[in-house]
Amino acid sequence: MDSITSYKKYVFQETPEEFGGNLVHFFEKVLAEYLDYDIVQMNTQGFGNVYYILNTDLMRELIAKNSSKMIKIPHGNKVLERFIGDSVFVSNGTVHKNQRRWMNPVFNKKQMDQLTDGIAECTQSFIENWKDGEEIDGLSSMMELVIRVIVTNIFGSHDKNLDLISRTLNRLLQVFATPRPLTAEEEQEVEELIVAFDEMVYSGIKLRKTAPEQYNDLLSMLITAQNNSESAQGTEQEIRNNIGTLFLAGYEATATTLIWTLYLLASQSEMDQKLISELNQVLDGRPPELTDVPDLLYTNQLLLESMRLFPPSYQIGRKVTEDIELPGETVSEGSVLLFSQYIMHRHPRYFSHPLDIKPERFSREFIGQLDNYAYFPFGLGSRICLGKDLSLVMLAIMTAVIAKGFRFELANDHSVEPLTLTTLIPKDKIHLIVRKR
Ligand code: HEM
Numbered sequence: 138m139d140s141i142t143s144y145k146k147y148v149f150q151e152t153p154e155e156f157g158g159n160l161v162h163f164f165e166k167v168l169a170e171y172l173d174y175d176i177v178q179m180n181t182q183g184f185g186n187v188y189y190i191l192n193t194d195l196m197r198e199l200i201a202k203n204s205s206k207m208i209k210i211p212h213g214n215k216v217l218e219r220f221i222g223d224s225v226f227v228s229n230g231t232v233h234k235n236q237r238r239w240m241n242p243v244f245n246k247k248q249m250d251q252l253t254d255g256i257a258e259c260t261q262s263f264i265e266n267w268k269d270g271e272e273i274d275g276l277s278s279m280m281e282l283v284i285r286v287i288v289t290n291i292f293g294s295h296d297k298n299l300d301l302i303s304r305t306l307n308r309l310l311q312v313f314a315t316p317r318p319l320t321a322e323e324e325q326e327v328e329e330l331i332v333a334f335d336e337m338v339y340s341g342i343k344l345r346k347t348a349p350e351q352y353n354d355l356l357s358m359l360i361t362a363q364n365n366s367e368s369a370q371g372t373e374q375e376i377r378n379n380i381g382t383l384f385l386a387g388y389e390a391t392a393t394t395l396i397w398t399l400y401l402l403a404s405q406s407e408m409d410q411k412l413i414s415e416l417n418q419v420l421d422g423r424p425p426e427l428t429d430v431p432d433l434l435y436t437n438q439l440l441l442e443s444m445r446l447f448p449p450s451y452q453i454g455r456k457v458t459e460d461i462e463l464p465g466e467t468v469s470e471g472s473v474l475l476f477s478q479y480i481m482h483r484h485p486r487y488f489s490h491p492l493d494i495k496p497e498r499f500s501r502e503f504i505g506q507l508d509n510y511a512y513f514p515f516g517l518g519s520r521i522c523l524g525k526d527l528s529l530v531m532l533a534i535m536t537a538v539i540a541k542g543f544r545f546e547l548a549n550d551h552s553v554e555p556l557t558l559t560t561l562i563p564k565d566k567i568h569l570i571v572r573k574r
Contacts, residue, residue: 141194142464144175152181159564160451160557164479167191172484184210186472191484193510196476199461199468200510200518207455209520210473216312216319220331222378225523226386237519239366240379243358244523250427251353253530255289257424260538269573272548274566275399279392280307286531287387291380293354298337305330306388314558338377356380387524390449393560394532395539397447398440400553400567401494403545408496411435413574416541425537430530433537438496440532441504444514446494448478449560453516478513479561487511546570 155163156179167189171177175192190196199207208229212218221227225236242248263282267273284303288295308330312319319327338356345357359376363369402409415435416425425433453476461468468474483491487508488498515522522528548568556564 140464141192141198144192144195144464145173146176146178146466147171147174149177149179152179156181159554161479161555161561164451164477164483167480168483172486184473186469187475188468188472189475189477189480191480193481193487193508195463196510196517198463199474200476203461204518206459206461207457207474210454210456214313216309216327219328220309220334221381221385222374224375224378224382226382234519235368235370236375236379237523239362239369240359240523242365243355243362244525244527246526248358249526249530251358252290252355252527253427253534255294256286256531256534257426257538259286259289259295260535261424261542264539264542267543267571267573270570272568272570275396275569276392276562276567279395279399280388282535283388283392283395286535287384287391290527290531291355291383292341293352293357301330301333301337302384305334306384309385310389310559334381335377338380339373342373342376355383383524386522387528389560391528391531393447393449393562394440394444394528395535396563396567397561398443398532398536399539399545399569400547400563401439401443402540403547403569405494408439408494409540409544411496412439412536412540413544416537420537420541425534427530427534429537430533433533435496436533436536436540437529438499440529440536441499441512441514442494442496445482445488445512447555447561448482448514450514450516451479451555451557451561452477453513453520476513476517479555479557481511481513484511541574543571543573546572 153163153166155166167177172191175190175195177189177191179187181187190199209227212227217227223232225233225240228236244252260282263285281303284306285295285299288299288302292298308327312323312327341356342360345352345360349357349361356376359379363371363376369375402412412435415433419429419432430437455474455476457468457470457472457474460470481487485491488511510517515525515528546569548570551565553567554564555561
């Protein structure tokens with residue numbers, strides 16, 4: 138690609154009020170008023186000079202050519218620091234590069250059959266508890282399901298550790314969503330959970346080191362990958378921090394993708410019909426397996442469309458650590474660059490009729506020519522989600538099992554607004570009535 142030579146920039150004289158609180162209001166303002174611009178810039182209290190980049194050539198110029206001049210925005214959260222340390226999700230520079238290098242083989246497509254073993258069964262046993270006509274709280278229910286699946290991925294089964302892990306993760310997510318500092322008592326309570334989590338992971342590591350042949354789960358794969366790589370530090374703490382990261386990174390994002398997908402199915406009956414007819418045809422009554430996933434064309438399209446309109450990660454932020462030159466201006470050190478999936482996925486320059494809900498738009502041809510800076514639910518460049526391939530397979534298998542067993546109706550017909558917390562969640566709970574097929 139040639140370097141970009143010119144672009145249009147809009148500068149807010151004052152921070153727009155929509156920038157505080159639910160960012161969806163700010164995104165909608167940009168989508169309504171500033172789509173002709175390539176950059177929207179403003180000075181903010183918390184972040185200083187902020188640039189929203191709305192042009193994929195500019196994004197490429199910044200991310201592909203200047204990634205060494207930016208870092209992830211420091212989170213400054215003591216609890217997160219305690220839980221995941223300097224793991225792959227937050228580290229920068231050489232530490233980050235080394236961690237990607239040794240962890241990459243674990244998420245390799247070749248390992249996928251081991252990692253996805255048990256997902257269909259786990260999902261089936263979860264939905265068997267639903268009674269025909271019952272009303273469920275969609276997001277809570279999907280979180281309960283996803284944590285079972287991820288614990289099974291990581292520890293091979295979820296019998297022993299599920300309760301402690303769910304309590305720890307749910308408490309941590311509450312802490313991250315609370316703007317005020319924790320009281321001493323709350324700090325103590327969170328610390329106790331994390332200590333118990335540590336003990337569980339360290340004892341899991343010990344068991345796998347003593348009898349490696351008995352285990353075939355993500356934790357054992359991480360231990361093997363660490364042993365096989367010179368880029369790893371080689372400590373058990375390094376493994377433990379990255380286990381904490383995999384839980385946090387995968388849990389809420391996967392659950393929110395599922396609730397938005399069920400919401401689409403509940404509100405658009407023709408989508409549900411297309412989905413079930415594909416599932417009947419491809420699976421013919423048996424549970425889905427890894428090898429079925431490429432044939433579940435509509436299922437995959439539905440998930441891609443759901444993540445287009447309701448991307449769990451709604452924006453990616455980077456702090457500039459060294460001046461970056463763009464034509465006509467310098468993006469100075471300390472500025473913040475923001476790349477918003479919510480905005481770009483709804484940008485008419487990249488998606489025709491962006492507000493139409495149309496899974497079929499993700500045809501093979503369209504995906505082939507899709508600019509991956511315009512559609513990036515799993516992130517961009519050297520920090521792209523490590524669990525991307527795994528997530529796509531997990532989501533397809535879970536969606537297939539759920540939809541084969543049940544269809545969904547919205548329990549109340551109020552409009553659904555997204556809210557930007559740690560992920561993009563429904564602002565008000567989505568209650569669903571489950572109907573047995
Ligand atoms: C639908 C589900 C998921 C979505 C939408 C998602 C999205 C993302 C995004 C946008 C990033 C980049 C963040 C940034 O650049 O600042 C990311 C990073 C990451 N994700 Fe995911 N993720 C999902 C599931 C998972 C799962 C299941 C795992 C692991 C089991 C996982 C592990 C990671 C890790 C380790 C990183 C850090 C990569 C790095 O910084 O180098 N994710 N994810």
